[in-house]
Amino acid sequence: MHWKIGKVRITKIVELETVGSTRFILPLATNEEIQKLPWLIPHFATEEGRLKMSIHSLVVETPTRRIVVDTGLGNDKEGRKVPTWNNRNDPFLETMTAAGFAPDSIDTVLCTHLHVDHVGWNTRLVGGQWVPTFANARYVFGRTEYEHWRDHSDESDKLAVFNDSVKPIADAGRADLVASDARLCDEITLIPTPGHSPGHMSIHIQSDGEQGLLTGDVAHHPCQMAHLDWSSTADSDPSQSPVTRRELFGRFADTPTLVIGGHFNAGHIRRDGDAFKFVALA
Numbered sequence: 001m002h003w004k005i006g007k008v009r010i011t012k013i014v015e016l017e018t019v020g021s022t023r024f025i026l027p028l029a030t031n032e033e034i035q036k037l038p039w040l041i042p043h044f045a046t047e048e049g050r051l052k053m054s055i056h057s058l059v060v061e062t063p064t065r066r067i068v069v070d071t072g073l074g075n076d077k078e079g080r081k082v083p084t085w086n087n088r089n090d091p092f093l094e095t096m097t098a099a100g101f102a103p104d105s106i107d108t109v110l111c112t113h114l115h116v117d118h119v120g121w122n123t124r125l126v127g128g129q130w131v132p133t134f135a136n137a138r139y140v141f142g143r144t145e146y147e148h149w150r151d152h153s154d155e156s157d158k159l160a161v162f163n164d165s166v167k168p169i170a171d172a173g174r175a176d177l178v179a180s181d182a183r184l185c186d187e188i189t190l191i192p193t194p195g196h197s198p199g200h201m202s203i204h205i206q207s208d209g210e211q212g213l214l215t216g217d218v219a220h221h222p223c224q225m226a227h228l229d230w231s232s233t234a235d236s237d238p239s240q241s242p243v244t245r246r247e248l249f250g251r252f253a254d255t256p257t258l259v260i261g262g263h264f265n266a267g268h269i270r271r272d273g274d275a276f277k278f279v280a281l282a
Contacts, residue, residue, distance in 0.1 A: 060203075071118065
C-alpha cells in the first residue's frame with residue numbers, strides 16, 4: 001500500500017493483521033457503537049462492528065532520506081505479555097526487501113514511541129546478541145520518551161522490551177535523542193503528542209503544497225477520531241490522550257491532510273466536512 005505527499009512516498013509494510021479481539025485495547029468500541037459509524041465499514045471494521053487493525057512499519061522516502069517509521073514486534077523476542085508476540089519467526093525483513101527496501105538501504109529509523117509493538121525490529125538476534133537490524137541507519141528516539149523508559153522500566157515486560165529492542169541501539173552508538181518537536185529534514189517535522197506514552201511523537205509531512213500526518217498511537221483506530229474521548233487501555237495518561245487527539249486533529253481541521261495511523265488496517269483518513277467527521281479511503 002502506497003501514498004504520495006508531494007515528493008514524499010510512503011509504503012506500508014505489514015507484520016500482523018487482526019480482526020476483532022481488540023476490546024482489550026479499546027473497551028468503549030463495542031460492536032454496536034462501531035456500527036453507528038458506517039464510514040468505517042468495510043475498510044476499518046466488519047459489518048458486525050468488529051475492528052480491523054494491523055501492526056506495521058511505514059517506509060517514508062523523501063528526496064534525501066529513506067526512513068522506517070516504527071518497527072513492529074520483531075522476531076525471537078521474549079518476555080512479552082501477549083503470548084503470540086513471543087518467539088516470533090516472521091519473514092518481515094524478506095517482505096521489506098521484496099518491496100524494494102533492503103535493511104541496509106535504510107538510513108533512518110524513527111520511533112514514534114517505545115512500546116513493544118513499535119520497536120521490535122530495531123534489533124535482531126545474531127549469535128545470541130541483539131544487534132541493530134538496520135546497520136546503516138541512525139535511530140531517532142524522542143529524548144523524553146527514551147529517558148522515561150530508561151528510568152522507569154520497572155515491570156518485567158517493559159524491561160524486556162527496553163533491554164532487547166532499545167538499549168542495544170544506544171549501546172551500539174546508533175541512537176539520536178531528539179526534542180519532540182524536532183525538524184528531521186525539509187519535509188518532516190515532529191509534533192509532541194503525549195498521552196499514549198510520556199514522550200509520544202507524531203510526524204508531520206509537507207511537500208509541494210500537500211501534507212500528511214503519521215499519528216502513531218494518538219489513535220489506535222479511526223473510530224477514535226470520531227470519539228475523541230475513547231482512550232486506549234494502553235495509554236499511560238488516559239486523561240491527556242483525549243486532549244492530545246482534540247488538539248492534533250483540530251490543528252489540521254481546515255486543511256486537506258492525509259492521516260495514517262500506527263495501527264490503521266487499511267488506507268488512510270481524510271476530513272470530510274466538520275473537523276471530526278472522517279471518511280475512510282482504501
